[in-house]
Amino acid sequence: MTANPIHILSLGAGVQSSTLALMAAKGLVTPMPQCAIFADTQAEPPSVYRWLDWLEKQLPFPVHRVTAGSLTEASLRVGKKEDGSLWMKGHVPVFSTKPDGSVGPLWRTCTADFKLAPIFKKAKELGGVKRGQKTVSVVQWIGISLDEVSRMKDSREPWAENRWPLIELRMNRHDCFRWMEANGYPTPPRSACSYCPFHNDTEWRRLKTEEPEAFQYAVNYERRLQAVAKEVGCFTGNLTLHRSGVTIDQVDFSTEEEHGQINMFQNDCSGMCGV
Numbered sequence: 001m002t003a004n005p006i007h008i009l010s011l012g013a014g015v016q017s018s019t020l021a022l023m024a025a026k027g028l029v030t031p032m033p034q035c036a037i038f039a040d041t042q043a044e045p046p047s048v049y050r051w052l053d054w055l056e057k058q059l060p061f062p063v064h065r066v067t068a069g070s071l072t073e074a075s076l077r078v079g080k081k082e083d084g085s086l087w088m089k090g091h092v093p094v095f096s097t098k099p100d101g102s103v104g105p106l107w108r109t110c111t112a113d114f115k116l117a118p119i120f121k122k123a124k125e126l127g128g129v130k131r132g133q134k135t136v137s138v139v140q141w142i143g144i145s146l147d148e149v150s151r152m153k154d155s156r157e158p159w160a161e162n163r164w165p166l167i168e169l170r171m172n173r174h175d176c177f178r179w180m181e182a183n184g185y186p187t188p189p190r191s192a193c194s195y196c197p198f199h200n201d202t203e204w205r206r207l208k209t210e211e212p213e214a215f216q217y218a219v220n221y222e223r224r225l226q227a228v229a230k231e232v233g234c235f236t237g238n239l240t241l242h243r244s245g246v247t248i249d250q251v252d253f254s255t256e257e258e259h260g261q262i263n264m265f266q267n268d269c270s271g272m273c274g275v
Helices: 015-025 046-058 071-075 110-127 146-151 173-182 201-210 212-232
Strands: 006-010 035-039 063-066 078-080 086-088 095-097 103-105 138-142 160-163
Touching: 006 015, 006 110, 015 046, 015 138, 015 173, 035 110, 046 063, 046 212, 063 110, 071 110, 078 212, 086 212, 110 138, 110 160, 146 173, 201 212
Parallel strands: 006 035, 006 138, 035 063, 138 160
Antiparallel strands: 078 086, 095 103
8 A cells, every 4th residue: 555545435425425425524434535436327316416416515525526428328329240230238237028927137237337437537547546556545435334244345456445434333324314314414315327227116116206307217218228129139028127027107116005005114225326
């Protein structure tokens, strides 16, 4: 490690990373990071961008917004092979219905290409990383909480070292909610693309009822996705955003209570990209 590595917070603008950023701002996690980096897929719900605008004003360090471009357009791009056949770039782990009726996710590169890659690029720039450098000059703070300990991984870059301050503090996701409330902060939104197939039904329902603009964006994306898949002709089954294999505008998101059943498990989605 270099003598004075810089500390950078990877800001997903979700519950955990927002809590970590505000704790750092209060000096409860040290040293103060030089900055935070938010990777914008250009497909987040409006609530996430409104939250990020508010959060930036609370922090004594800058937030760099970086992007690899539009995930939406990149994932719908059609290419042509040398033999003239078409192919679809993909990126998003949408669900495909197989001939036997089973439903499974396709490949996923959205996190690597549209979250991690732009963050690494900016971190290298800020850390003054040289080509082929093997010494650590960037300490990257990641907002993984205690209930997500299985997601902890060492940095794949030799010039960076990962740190998980919420793990150090033994804080889980609900601890983050409680800390935000105790300090008078509003509740952060869940940070994920509007059409993320990893949404559970609770989040899909929330989008449909509370952010209809974001939900309609997902509906339109799915329709475009299906049209592109039909054009390419390399998928045997229909592609959908929902694991049921039903198009998102036809899925019933009503609750167990609304069907006259008792809901004995108050599940809370822990997210995927918005730590």
